[in-house]
Amino acid sequence: MAKSILIVDDDEMVCMALTELLKPEGYEIDTVWNAKEALERINKKRYNLLILDIIMPEMNGLELCKKIRANEDYNEIPIVFLTAKSRKEDRELGIEAGAKLFLSKPISPDKLLKIISETLG
Amino acid sequence: MRIRAKLFSVFIILVLLPLLVLASLSLGRFRTALQKASEQDLKHLVRYIYYICNVHKEMSQSKDQAVNSLKGEIKGLRVGKTGYAYIIDGKGSLIIHPAKEGTNIIDSKDSSGFEYIRAMIENALTLSEGELGTIRYQWINPELGETKPRQKINKYIYFKPWDWIISAGTYEEEVYEDLYKTERFIIIIVIISIAMVLILTIMLSKLLTNPIRELTDVTAKMADGDLSQRVNVTGTDEVSVLGTSFNRLISQIHDYTSNLEKMVGERTKELKESRERYRDISRFLNSILDSSTEYAIIAIDLHGTIIEFNKGAEKVFGWKKEEVVNKENISITNTPEDMERGLHSEILERTKNEGVFDVEMYRIRKDGSRFPAYTTITAIQGLSDKEKGFVEIVRDVTQRKGLERELRETKDFLENIMESSVDGIITTDLKGKITYMNRSMEEYLQYDRQKLLGIHISQYYVKGIQQARDIMDILRQKERVGNYEIEVKRKDGKIMQIQTSLFLLRDDNNQIIGTAGIFKDITDKKLLEEKLKATQARLVETSKMRALGELVAGVAHEINNPLMASQTILHVILERLTKDDPGREQLELIGKCNDRIERIVDHLRKFSRQMETEFISLDINQPIENALIMTGQQLLNHDILIEKRLSNDLPRISGDINQLEQVFLNLISNARDAMEEINRDKILTISSSSIKEDGKPYVIVSFKDTGIGIPKENLDKIIEPFFSTKPVGKGTGLGLSLCFGIIESHGGRIDIQSEIGKGTDVRILIPVDSDSPLGRRLNSGSCIFIYDPLTL
Numbered sequence: 001m002a003k004s005i006l007i008v009d010d011d012e013m014v015c016m017a018l019t020e021l022l023k024p025e026g027y028e029i030d031t032v033w034n035a036k037e038a039l040e041r042i043n044k045k046r047y048n049l050l051i052l053d054i055i056m057p058e059m060n061g062l063e064l065c066k067k068i069r070a071n072e073d074y075n076e077i078p079i080v081f082l083t084a085k086s087r088k089e090d091r092e093l094g095i096e097a098g099a100k101l102f103l104s105k106p107i108s109p110d111k112l113l114k115i116i117s118e119t120l121g
Numbered sequence: 122m123r124i125r126a127k128l129f130s131v132f133i134i135l136v137l138l139p140l141l142v143l144a145s146l147s148l149g150r151f152r153t154a155l156q157k158a159s160e161q162d163l164k165h166l167v168r169y170i171y172y173i174c175n176v177h178k179e180m181s182q183s184k185d186q187a188v189n190s191l192k193g194e195i196k197g198l199r200v201g202k203t204g205y206a207y208i209i210d211g212k213g214s215l216i217i218h219p220a221k222e223g224t225n226i227i228d229s230k231d232s233s234g235f236e237y238i239r240a241m242i243e244n245a246l247t248l249s250e251g252e253l254g255t256i257r258y259q260w261i262n263p264e265l266g267e268t269k270p271r272q273k274i275n276k277y278i279y280f281k282p283w284d285w286i287i288s289a290g291t292y293e294e295e296v297y298e299d300l301y302k303t304e305r306f307i308i309i310i311v312i313i314s315i316a317m318v319l320i321l322t323i324m325l326s327k328l329l330t331n332p333i334r335e336l337t338d339v340t341a342k343m344a345d346g347d348l349s350q351r352v353n354v355t356g357t358d359e360v361s362v363l364g365t366s367f368n369r370l371i372s373q374i375h376d377y378t379s380n381l382e383k384m385v386g387e388r389t390k391e392l393k394e395s396r397e398r399y400r401d402i403s404r405f406l407n408s409i410l411d412s413s414t415e416y417a418i419i420a421i422d423l424h425g426t427i428i429e430f431n432k433g434a435e436k437v438f439g440w441k442k443e444e445v446v447n448k449e450n451i452s453i454t455n456t457p458e459d460m461e462r463g464l465h466s467e468i469l470e471r472t473k474n475e476g477v478f479d480v481e482m483y484r485i486r487k488d489g490s491r492f493p494a495y496t497t498i499t500a501i502q503g504l505s506d507k508e509k510g511f512v513e514i515v516r517d518v519t520q521r522k523g524l525e526r527e528l529r530e531t532k533d534f535l536e537n538i539m540e541s542s543v544d545g546i547i548t549t550d551l552k553g554k555i556t557y558m559n560r561s562m563e564e565y566l567q568y569d570r571q572k573l574l575g576i577h578i579s580q581y582y583v584k585g586i587q588q589a590r591d592i593m594d595i596l597r598q599k600e601r602v603g604n605y606e607i608e609v610k611r612k613d614g615k616i617m618q619i620q621t622s623l624f625l626l627r628d629d630n631n632q633i634i635g636t637a638g639i640f641k642d643i644t645d646k647k648l649l650e651e652k653l654k655a656t657q658a659r660l661v662e663t664s665k666m667r668a669l670g671e672l673v674a675g676v677a678h679e680i681n682n683p684l685m686a687s688q689t690i691l692h693v694i695l696e697r698l699t700k701d702d703p704g705r706e707q708l709e710l711i712g713k714c715n716d717r718i719e720r721i722v723d724h725l726r727k728f729s730r731q732m733e734t735e736f737i738s739l740d741i742n743q744p745i746e747n748a749l750i751m752t753g754q755q756l757l758n759h760d761i762l763i764e765k766r767l768s769n770d771l772p773r774i775s776g777d778i779n780q781l782e783q784v785f786l787n788l789i790s791n792a793r794d795a796m797e798e799i800n801r802d803k804i805l806t807i808s809s810s811s812i813k814e815d816g817k818p819y820v821i822v823s824f825k826d827t828g829i830g831i832p833k834e835n836l837d838k839i840i841e842p843f844f845s846t847k848p849v850g851k852g853t854g855l856g857l858s859l860c861f862g863i864i865e866s867h868g869g870r871i872d873i874q875s876e877i878g879k880g881t882d883v884r885i886l887i888p889v890d891s892d893s894p895l896g897r898r899l900n901s902g903s904c905i906f907i908y909d910p911l912t913l
Contacts, residue, residue, distance in 0.1 A: 011682040017689035024693070055678070084681040086726065106685035106719055109692035 003120050004028040004045065008038040008064065009053040009082070014105075018051070021109050022116070035059035039067060046073060049120055054083040054094070062097040069098040078119050082107070124333070125326040132322045137315060144311045148304055155300040163276040164253055166206055166289045170195060171251075174280050174287065184283050192217055204291025211246065211284040213238060231258040232270040245279040245286045253278055257293070332360040336367060348375035417515040420501070425451040425469075428510065437494075437517050439487035451513070454484050456491060472498045472511060484515060492519045545619075545640035548626060553577050553589050556635060565619075565642055567612040583608035583616055596625050596636060609640070618644040659865070677726045684722065688715050738773045738890050741781070741809055741820050748785035749807075752793075756805065759793055766808035774820050775890040776867050784860045788824045788883055791856065795828025795881060803827060811889070818889040819869070825882040831875035839873065 005027050009015050015031035022029050030047070032038045034056060042050075050068065054061035061081060068074045078100040083090070086104040094102040101115065173194065177187035191208075195217050198206045207218040213227025229238045237258040244254050254277050259270035275290035294301075339350045348371060352364040410418055410431040417437035420429035427449050430442045438454055445453070455465050459482060472478040477499050484494040497514045539546050545562030549555055555573050563570040566581060582588035588607055595602050601624035609617045620643045626635040691712050698705050745767065756763060789805070796803040806825040811818060831839065835846065839857050864871050869887035 011686070013686035014682050017686035017693075020693045021689045024696070084678040105681040106688055109689050112689075 002026055002028045003048040004030065005049045005051060005116070006038065006041055006045075006047040007031045007051045008033075008035065008056070008061070009051075010034060010056045011053070014053070014082075021113070025113065025117075027116075035061075035064040035067075038064060042068060042071065042074060047077065049116065050074075050077060050079045051082050052079060052099070054081060054085055054090070062093055065094070065097040065099055080115070080119065082112075124330045125323075128322055128326045128329075132318060136318050140311060140314060144307055148307055151303055151307075152300050155303075159300075160255075160274075160276070163200060163204075163274070163289050163291065166198060166200060167253060167276050167278050167287055170198075170206060170208070170287045170289075171278050171280060174283070174285065178282050187283075188216060198289075200289055200291040200295075202292075202295050204289065204295060206287070206289040208280075209238070209242070209286050209288065211242060211286065213242060216285060231273075232261050233259050235259075237275075241275065241277055241288065242286060245277055248279050250281065251278070260292075332364065336360075336364060339367070339371070343371060343374070348378060415516065417513075417517075419451065419454075419513045419515065420510060421451045421513065422510040425465075427451055429512075434515070437486075437515060438484070454515075456483050456485055459483070468498060469511060472500050476500055481518070492517050493522050494518060542639075545642070546637070547578070547640065548635055548637045549578050550635045551633060553579060553593075553636075562640060565609070565611070565617060565640065581609050583610055592623055593636070596623060600625055606643070616644075617642055618647045673725045677722045680718065680722050684715060684718050688712070688719075691715065736775050736777055738775055739778055739781075741771060741774055741776075741822055741887065742767045744776075744778050744782040745785055745807060745809065745822065747778075747782045748789055752786060752789050756789070756793060759797070759803070761793060761796055761803040761805055764804055764806040766806065768808075768810050771809060771811055771820055772818060772889040774867070774887045776887065777863075780863045781867075784863050784885070785822075785824075787856045787860050791883075792824055792826035792828060792881075795826050795830075799827070799829060801827055812886075814886070819886045820889060822885045822887075823882060824885075825880065827880040830877040830879055830881055831873070832877060836873060836875065 003026075005022060007015055007018050007029065009018075009031070010033050012033065015033070019029045019031060030041060030045070032041055035058060038050075038052075041047075052061040052065060056064075059067075061083065065079055065081075068077075068079065079098060080101040080103060081094045081099045082103045082105060083094075084105045091102045100119065103112070103115065170191075173191060174187065177190065182190070195206050195208065196219050200206070205219050208216040209218075209226070210216055212225065214225045215221055215223060226238050227242065228236060231237050235258055237256060241254070241256050244256070248254055256275045256277070258273055258275075260273040261267050261270045272293040273290055274293045275288050277286055277288035279286055336352055339352050342350045351368050351371065354361050354364040354368070410429075411433075413431065413433045414436050415433060417434035418429070418431040419427055419434050421427055426447065427445045428447060430440070430445050435441060440449070440453075452460055452465065459465055464482070468478055468480060477497065479495070479497050481493065481495050483491045484496070485491055495516045495518045499512045499514075501510055501512050539559045542559060543561055545565045546557075546559040547555060547562050548557040554575050555578055556575075558566075558570050558573060560570075563573075566573070577586075577589075579586040579589040584591075584607070592602070592605070592607075595605075601622070603622045605621050605623060607619050607621055609619045611617055620641045621638050623636060623638045625633050626637050628634045691708060695705065695708055695712070698708070749763065749765075753763070792805050796805070804827050806823070808823045808825075809820065811820050813819070861871055864885055864887065867887050869885060872884045872886070873881065874884075875881040
């Protein structure tokens with residue numbers, strides 16, 4: 001059964017590009033543009049990996065991450081931040097919020113594929 | 122008249138006196154004779170009655186018989202006009218009396234209250250036999266209508282046998298009546314003779330004195346000036362001879378006097394004229410004296426007595442001329458102290474020797490008030506040596522003194538202000554020569570100001586005479602200049618920056634007489650301003666960097682999303698293409714573009730990234746060595762020789778070792794690039810040492826290359842972000858500006874000196890670690906720039 005990944009990013013281009021990259025690899029990709037939609041989506045479906053942006057309107061990625069972790073179903077699901085932020089404290093905040101990895105944009109597609117593949121096992 | 126008087130006296134002595142003596146002698150004798158005869162009559166009468174009584178007694182008749190016989194006889198007896206005889210007894214009862222027989226008249230009184238009957242009876246009883254008594258008394262007989270008492274005389278005798286007093290009395294004047302008649306006659310005769318003699322005497326004297334009097338009259342008229350009179354000469358007597366010679370004398374005198382009169386007339390005319398002239402001059406002088414009401418003019422003699430006192434003196438001293446002239450001494454106008462000191466006499470003594478003497482002293486008015494007076498004393502000399510004295514001209518200078526004091530106070534006041542001004546104040550004459558300078562100006566220039574007076578001001582201008590001319594040109598146009606900046610040389614050669622306000626000085630006629638300037642030392646202010654400007658520039662640079670950093674961070678973030686999308690899509694497309702697809706090459710080109718964008722953004726992000734810096738106490742040589750380890754091989758590959766001159770005993774600084782290493786790596790990289798294309802020896806000299814600047818210790822690191830150098834016009838720009846002369850793609854233009862930011866955050870600075878074709882020397886100054894406020898501030902973590910050496 002194909003692994004499902006939910007990508008949460010307010011940048012449509014990023015969502016499209018990641019879908020293009022990951023779909024051929026056999027992952028099932030869903031994309032949403034904000035935190036509210038993301039929360040709705042995870043209640044309907046159980047994803048194997050969540051990729052979150054941080055800077056988003058209304059609710060940022062860090063908050064979203066905490067909410068998702070609050071959901072019992074998502075206690076152990078790997079969450080990866082993929083964000084334009086790169087500072088050390090942002091990284092610490094991200095880990096604190098419950099993410100497994102903190103990746104800074106831009107990241108080479110090969111590296112990203114490798115990390116995702118390793119994360120999902 | 123004297124002659125007449127003499128004649129009269131002779132007449133009196135020779136005629137009148139004997140006549141009067143004769144008359145009085147004969148009268149006296151005549152009177153005595155008459156008196157005796159009258160009294161004798163009364164006596165005889167009394168004695169006659171006494172005898173009759175005696176006869177009657179002898180005839181042995183009784184008393185009463187005798188009375189009867191006697192009565193008729195005695196009553197018929199009369200003495201003079203009113204005189205009569207009577208008999209009274211010792212008790213005062215009238216025995217026989219023409220009118221009052223039988224009455225007792227012992228108590229009768231005369232008009233003066235004298236009891237003459239009692240007195241008579243008492244006296245009569247004491248008389249011896251046959252002796253007569255006399256009594257006189259005053260009596261008024263009212264029966265005859267008399268009002269005045271008349272003297273009455275009584276003769277009496279005492280007839281003892283019958284105790285009778287026989288008395289006869291009459292009014293005395295009746296007794297003397299004949300005598301008086303004779304006297305009157307004699308007196309009339311005498312008077313007539315005197316009158317006749319007088320008339321004769323007068324006539325005689327007239328006869329004698331008339332020619333003399335005529336002579337005298339003529340003389341008197343002559344004495345009055347009438348010389349035309351002549352004496353009327355008649356006869357040939359002595360007086361006529363005298364008259365003739367007198368007339369001759371008069372003629373001569375007349376001649377003389379007419380000559381004399383002529384001469385005197387001329388002289389008098391002359392005198393009159395000169396007196397007229399003198400009077401004019403005198404009037405003129407007096408009017409001058411009196412018209413000077415401000416000046417008291419007083420003339421005094423040698424003793425100080427006032428002999429002239431003009432209107433001015435009256436006004437100044439309060440005395441009236443009449444009160445003082447020839448009455449008072451000049452000392453009334455001098456103060457008691459001056460008099461005590463003998464000042465005034467000393468002044469007079471000096472005036473005597475020197476002629477004129479001026480003095481200012483206090484004088485006294487009539488009311489005792491004092492006033493300061495300016496006195497000029499002149500010794501004067503009259504026609505004779507005796508007429509010596511002095512003239513004092515006195516002026517009340519109270520008002521002048523007051524004005525002087527006011528002026529002095531104003532001057533002191535202004536001078537005080539000028540002297541206490543912290544700004545320099547200086548004035549010059551029209552030629553520019555210094556006429557005054559205040560204490561501050563003296564302190565500015567450090568010269569003794571007394572020595573500067575009269576010296577041309579341009580000597581102290583740095584620009585010299587040209588400066589003075591420039592100032593004068595402006596002043597002539599504008600009258601005054603404010604905030605004009607000039608440079609002034611001090612005595613020790615130091616240059617002062619002066620901000621001055623200048624204006625023209627004019628006299629009462631609005632003529633320019635000089636210039637005045639207020640000088641403010643702004644040397645320190647200028648220095649401060651410069652420092653402030655530099656600080657401001659640095660601050661502006663810093664805030665510019667901060668703003669830029671924020672902007673760059675935002676931009677980098679925004680670019681990263683599309684960049685990542687682009688890279689990802691490109692990757693996906695390339696995966697799908699076959700190895701020999703003709704489109705692959707172009708797509709890979711896009712990939713390279715993406716890589717460059719990524720690098721730029723990364724650099725930008727590093728530039729703007731904010732991260733906690735870590736300041737520790739360190740040796741500056743350590744990051745230098747670290748940087749060299751990393752780049753040593755690279756430099757060797759480029760044929761660059763490294764010369765290390767690092768000092769071993771440098772003071773430690775407070776800094777972030779990684780950031781500093783980053784700065785040095787950057788500088789080494791720049792030096793390498795600068796020496797890339799030169800043919801000379803490629804040498805990079807790296808040195809470190811310590812210096813002191815403005816009293817603060819610094820560590821200094823220098824990177825000196827032998828590269829192409831930086832054009833002058835670029836020196837200011839190289840610290841600006843994005844400025845680069847490197848080929849596109851080789852440098853981002855952010856390296857040096859990052860370095861500036863880091864060094865600045867260490868409280869230091871970067872100096873760059875460069876010469877085209879020779880090389881560039883970049884020097885970094887960092888303050889020595891101390892407990893300076895700067896160090897603490899840096900440690901508090903407000904740094905802006907961060908740098909990550911690993912991602913370079």
